[in-house]
Amino acid sequence: MLRRLRILIVALSVSLSGSPQAFAQTPDSRDSSEYLIKAGFIYNFAKFVEWPSAAFAQPDSPIVIGILGTDPFGALIDQIVENKKIGARSFVVKRLKWGTDFKELRDCKILFVGSSEKAHIDELLQIVKTLPILTVGETPGFAERGGVIRFVLEDNRVRFEVNVEAAHQADLTISSRLLTLARIIQQATAADTRKPG
Amino acid sequence: MLLNREHKTGPVIKAGRSFLAGFLSVLLAGSAVAQNSRNVDVTAVSLEDLWNMQVTSVSKRSQKVADAAAAIFVLTQEDIRRSGATSIPEALRLVPGLEVARIDQNKWAIGSRGFNGRFDNKLLVLIDGRSVYTPLFSGVYWNVQDVMLEDVDRIEVIRGPGATLWGANAVDGVINVITKKAKATQSAIVTAGAGTEERAAGGVRFGSKLGDNTYYRAYTKYFDWGPSAYPSGITAHDGWDALRGGFRADWTPAGANSLTVQGDIYRSRFDETLTVASLSAPYSNTFPNDGKYSGGNILGRWNHTSEGSSMSLQMYYDNTTITDHSLFGDHQNILDLDFQHGFHVGDSQQFVWGLGYRSIRDKNDASFTVSLQPNQVTLNQFSTFLQDEISLVDNRLQITLGSKFERNEFTGFEIEPNARLLWNLTPNQSIWTAVSRAVRTPALTEEGLRLNSQVIPPGTPANPTPLPAVVAVFGSRQFNSQFNSEDLLAYELGYRVQATKNLSLDIATFYNNYSNLRTAEPGAPFPEGSPAPTDFVIPFVAGNKMSGGTYGVELFADWKVVPKWRLMGSYSYLQMDIHKNLDSQDPTPDNPNGSSPRHQWYLRSSVDLPKHFEQDTTLRFVDHLPSLGLPSYYSLDAHLGWRPVTSLELSIGGQNLLNNWHLEFMPDFVNTSPTVVKRSIFGSITVKF
Numbered sequence: 001m002l003r004r005l006r007i008l009i010v011a012l013s014v015s016l017s018g019s020p021q022a023f024a025q026t027p028d029s030r031d032s033s034e035y036l037i038k039a040g041f042i043y044n045f046a047k048f049v050e051w052p053s054a055a056f057a058q059p060d061s062p063i064v065i066g067i068l069g070t071d072p073f074g075a076l077i078d079q080i081v082e083n084k085k086i087g088a089r090s091f092v093v094k095r096l097k098w099g100t101d102f103k104e105l106r107d108c109k110i111l112f113v114g115s116s117e118k119a120h121i122d123e124l125l126q127i128v129k130t131l132p133i134l135t136v137g138e139t140p141g142f143a144e145r146g147g148v149i150r151f152v153l154e155d156n157r158v159r160f161e162v163n164v165e166a167a168h169q170a171d172l173t174i175s176s177r178l179l180t181l182a183r184i185i186q187q188a189t190a191a192d193t194r195k196p197g
Numbered sequence: 198m199l200l201n202r203e204h205k206t207g208p209v210i211k212a213g214r215s216f217l218a219g220f221l222s223v224l225l226a227g228s229a230v231a232q233n234s235r236n237v238d239v240t241a242v243s244l245e246d247l248w249n250m251q252v253t254s255v256s257k258r259s260q261k262v263a264d265a266a267a268a269i270f271v272l273t274q275e276d277i278r279r280s281g282a283t284s285i286p287e288a289l290r291l292v293p294g295l296e297v298a299r300i301d302q303n304k305w306a307i308g309s310r311g312f313n314g315r316f317d318n319k320l321l322v323l324i325d326g327r328s329v330y331t332p333l334f335s336g337v338y339w340n341v342q343d344v345m346l347e348d349v350d351r352i353e354v355i356r357g358p359g360a361t362l363w364g365a366n367a368v369d370g371v372i373n374v375i376t377k378k379a380k381a382t383q384s385a386i387v388t389a390g391a392g393t394e395e396r397a398a399g400g401v402r403f404g405s406k407l408g409d410n411t412y413y414r415a416y417t418k419y420f421d422w423g424p425s426a427y428p429s430g431i432t433a434h435d436g437w438d439a440l441r442g443g444f445r446a447d448w449t450p451a452g453a454n455s456l457t458v459q460g461d462i463y464r465s466r467f468d469e470t471l472t473v474a475s476l477s478a479p480y481s482n483t484f485p486n487d488g489k490y491s492g493g494n495i496l497g498r499w500n501h502t503s504e505g506s507s508m509s510l511q512m513y514y515d516n517t518t519i520t521d522h523s524l525f526g527d528h529q530n531i532l533d534l535d536f537q538h539g540f541h542v543g544d545s546q547q548f549v550w551g552l553g554y555r556s557i558r559d560k561n562d563a564s565f566t567v568s569l570q571p572n573q574v575t576l577n578q579f580s581t582f583l584q585d586e587i588s589l590v591d592n593r594l595q596i597t598l599g600s601k602f603e604r605n606e607f608t609g610f611e612i613e614p615n616a617r618l619l620w621n622l623t624p625n626q627s628i629w630t631a632v633s634r635a636v637r638t639p640a641l642t643e644e645g646l647r648l649n650s651q652v653i654p655p656g657t658p659a660n661p662t663p664l665p666a667v668v669a670v671f672g673s674r675q676f677n678s679q680f681n682s683e684d685l686l687a688y689e690l691g692y693r694v695q696a697t698k699n700l701s702l703d704i705a706t707f708y709n710n711y712s713n714l715r716t717a718e719p720g721a722p723f724p725e726g727s728p729a730p731t732d733f734v735i736p737f738v739a740g741n742k743m744s745g746g747t748y749g750v751e752l753f754a755d756w757k758v759v760p761k762w763r764l765m766g767s768y769s770y771l772q773m774d775i776h777k778n779l780d781s782q783d784p785t786p787d788n789p790n791g792s793s794p795r796h797q798w799y800l801r802s803s804v805d806l807p808k809h810f811e812q813d814t815t816l817r818f819v820d821h822l823p824s825l826g827l828p829s830y831y832s833l834d835a836h837l838g839w840r841p842v843t844s845l846e847l848s849i850g851g852q853n854l855l856n857n858w859h860l861e862f863m864p865d866f867v868n869t870s871p872t873v874v875k876r877s878i879f880g881s882i883t884v885k886f
Contacts, residue, residue, distance in 0.1 A: 037239060037250050039239060040239025040240060040242065040247050040250075041244075043239065043240045044240075044244050044247060048244065070451050070452040072451045072452075074502075075505070080240055081240075084240055114451055115409070115410070115450065115451035115452075116450075116451060116452060118409070138451065139409060140409060153380070157248070157249065157250065158247075158248075158250070159248075177244060178244065181244065181245070181248050
């Protein structure tokens with residue numbers, strides 16, 4: 001009941017602000033931009049992924065979202081997580097540069113790897129492999145190479161791949177609710193790591 | 198003239214909160230959405246809902262009709278597919294209030310809020326940001342405009358003026374055909390069809406990617422229409438065929454820049470029956486004629502987005518050659534450059550400005566019937582616009598102020614300001630109002646045309662002289678008079694309500710006050726020919742001596758009866774009180790008043806049936822056109838689609854099922870024989886790989 005109500009509210013709020021006909025035609029697909037949806041997913045990842053308790057200094061330590069390289073979100077992601085809390089934890093968004101911000105990089109709980117970082121993805125993933133960092137990328141082969149989650153656009157919708165083994169190595173527990181929506185990716189063997197896609 | 202040409206209507210439609218957001222890039226518009234509590238809060242949505250959200254273009258999101266301080270309607274890909282329409286003009290019949298009439302198989306008269314005609318000059322049409330409005334007669338060659346319909350993302354139609362953003366000629370409406378991004382057309386499609394009127398049609402589209410960030414598609418399509426019939430029942434001479442191909446490539450790295458390059462080439466051959474005047478007996482000849490057109494265009498668009506601002510630069514080149522044998526030939530080369538920059542000012546204002554340059558080279562081939570002076574001309578047009586959108590009262594009130602400033606070679610500077618106001622009364626209803634000025638700048642024909650429309654034989658009561666008398670329409674140039682821009686001052690008021698989750702209603706009303714409308718003023722007859730005169734010319738010269746008001750209302754209701762059944766209804770009313778000024782000597786009646794239907798309505802049912810069948814039925818009514826002597830008509834169109842698997846669609850559609858035929862319109866200026874719209878059936882198969 002609650003869920004139905006919530007969907008109704010969402011639907012209404014969308015439809016009211018939205019085109020009546022566009023809404024009526026596509027009641028199941030709400031208009032939104034790619035990165036708005038991706039930012040929404042990142043927020044949800046924080047909800048549906050469990051970090052080891054040792055990963056945080058304090059019970060109310062914030063969840064640091066790092067954006068490495070070119071930032072496709074802009075102010076969007078800051079606005080989305082502003083004043084939001086998961087349990088006692090609030091959010092902090094940091095923009096990071098490869099080569100200079102290694103310390104900050106290690107402190108992230110969620111690390112979004114921009115597609116500008118293609119050249120050093122392997123190196124990056126090697127560095128963070130055993131750290132409790134949820135790596136999120138978009139470049140082809142990101143999950144196969146050891147990234148935890150990769151966004152994929154399919155049929156105008158945002159989908160994601162999860163490398164369960166990489167999550168396990170990072171000591172992250174991913175909720176089954178998230179996993180049922182994901183496409184599970186096997187870690188590539190050393191031989192085909194180089195093969196993109 | 199927006200930042201993303203492909204998203205060009207964004208600002209126009211979303212005249213409210215995000216009049217700008219539409220072209221302020223994904224980032225900006227995204228943040229505008231996120232900031233907006235009435236919009237989707239992605240953190241409040243369940244994971245599964247997020248999973249189902251559709252990623253759409255910026256303007257799609259900004260095209261929240263409820264937030265638009267303009268009369269906007271959006272035809273989606275789904276609407277087009279389910280209507281069974283096989284061309285852009287036919288698809289436009291589903292737009293509330295729009296006047297769509299076929300003159301013969303390859304000619305249409307399409308208008309908005311009155312003044313309909315084959316050479317309607319008050320409607321601006323764009324395809325992916327490229328204006329297809331011809332400076333020749335300030336109208337649209339509808340038979341030249343086509344795209345792979347499967348690749349259309351949507352067609353956005355704004356009734357009413359859009360001149361502040363779109364410039365001169367967006368007087369009574371703007372139609373935007375927007376194709377999908379290459380990324381959204383990555384599959385291959387093969388489609389083939391055949392029918393009673395459209396005898397054969399086929400198309401192939403292929404999409405793929407180059408590297409990680411570059412997607413492209415290419416298409417080719419062909420169709421062949423057989424001849425229709427004259428009202429007498431005799432088979433007409435108005436068949437046509439067309440072949441076209443094109444591509445689009447989008448380079449979208451994750452960074453701040455993106456680039457789109459697209460282009461088309463096409464050629465077509467069309468038939469018509471033409472009546473032209475001649476200087477010798479019988480002074481008028483009717484004969485089967487044919488024509489052809491060909492052309493191509495290439496467009497490049499660069500977008501740069503940084504936090505808080507967005508820029509775009511667009512350039513295109515368009516070449517069109519139209520040859521109507523025995524009548525006229527026209528070769529046009531258009532180069533168009535457009536720059537735009539939008540940014541936030543504080544929390545409550547969005548500002549956008551732009552610069553535009555357009556160079557038109559026109560060269561024409563004359564006949565006895567039609568000639569244009571000079572026969573070769575280059576026109577340069579410059580424009581700039583600025584617009585500010587201010588949100589007040591917790592975003593419930595949006596004020597948009599802006600103006601376009603244009604310079605053309607005929608009338609000099611033109612200023613086209615508008616002020617729009619949107620008030621969100623409650624979360625589910627809004628009211629909007631706008632005052633705008635728009636101008637329709639002179640066309641080449643109004644400057645330099647000579648059209649010999651009729652020859653009065655010598656020795657008749659109307660012409661007792663021994664020489665034939667040529668009744669000819671002239672542009673102003675040859676009579677050293679000045680043809681000015683036509684002016685519109687438009688007042689609009691609209692209301693939208695989402696009454697329930699399943700029922701929405703959109704009402705737009707308008708009062709348009711026109712002045713300086715075109716008339717044909719008689720001049721002093723003169724003899725011509727050398728050394729001895731061969732004929733007399735009775736000239737009618739383009740003047741600006743007509744004015745008046747039009748008002749009307751356009752309704753659209755959308756009711757999702759049950760999830761699989763949707764009913765849509767539209768009604769529009771138009772009253773035109775256009776009259777010639779007292780000093781006008783134009784002998785023709787106040788024609789515009791009776792060439793657009795006063796009442797139009799349609800009812801449309803869209804049903805999803807079991808086993809992947811879908812059925813659509815539309816009943817349309819179009820009122821009589823007294824000045825053309827045409828009766829009202831009903832048309833019943835039905836379409837059945839079956840998609841047993843996602844990769845296959847079988848489709849069969851019937852148009853005008855109630856009657857054997859009806860006549861929809863009459864030609865103006867160029868005397869081609871009108872033909873009827875017959876009952877027709879068209880079936881097709883589409884396979885996706």
